Amino acid sequence: MDRWALKTVVNVVNLSTPLGLMIAVAGRSRLRWGPRGLVLASDYRLPVPTAPAFTVGNVVVSRRPSEFLDSRPALLAHEERHSWQYVFCLGLPMLPLYALGAAWSYVRGGDVGVHNPFERLAGLADGGYPLVSARERRRLSPSPSPSRQQHPRPARPAAP
Numbered sequence: 770m771d772r773w774a775l776k777t778v779v780n781v782v783n784l785s786t787p788l789g790l791m792i793a794v795a796g797r798s799r800l801r802w803g804p805r806g807l808v809l810a811s812d813y814r815l816p817v818p819t820a821p822a823f824t825v826g827n828v829v830v831s832r833r834p835s836e837f838l839d840s841r842p843a844l845l846a847h848e849e850r851h852s853w854q855y856v857f858c859l860g861l862p863m864l865p866l867y868a869l870g871a872a873w874s875y876v877r878g879g880d881v882g883v884h885n886p887f888e889r890l891a892g893l894a895d896g897g898y899p900l901v902s903a904r905e906r907r908r909l910s911p912s913p914s915p916s917r918q919q920h921p922r923p924a925r926p927a928a929p
């Protein structure tokens with residue numbers, strides 16, 4: 770059995786893929802098979818999460834049309850790495866662990882991705898995350914004049 774086939778079975782048994790399918794259906798997504806046992810759910814319509822793509826089990830959900838993931842192999846590879854993280858976290862415990870990682874990242878750097886171990890292991894650049902935390906970016910940017918103070922918007926990363 771291929772590694773990805775084993776992952777597909779494990780993520781069904783650990784209930785992460787069934788949860789991902791339920792979320793995709795609740796969001797009225799279009800479902801299709803992707804590479805290596807992934808299920809690609811496009812046109813997701815629920816307002817949360819706000820990320821352009823996220824993964825639950827083997828299901829990669831995007832609020833964009835199907836061409837979005839097809840034309841972004843690096844992002845799909847990033848999301849596929851998250852599907853492996855569900856295997857190693859034994860399924861659903863990945864969700865609170867991911868939330869802890871996001872909280873840790875926020876405390877450490879002012880954003881939910883750069884110091885989140887799950888995002889770092891999945892590849893920050895592939896997921897569309899900046900490589901430097903929001904706090905560090907603010908520190909490195911030239912200080913604005915008091916009359917035109919600007920606050921850089923945080924990047925909109927792809928969530929798990």
Ligand SMILES: [Zn+2]
Nearest residue numbers: 896927928929
């Ligand atoms: Zn990610």
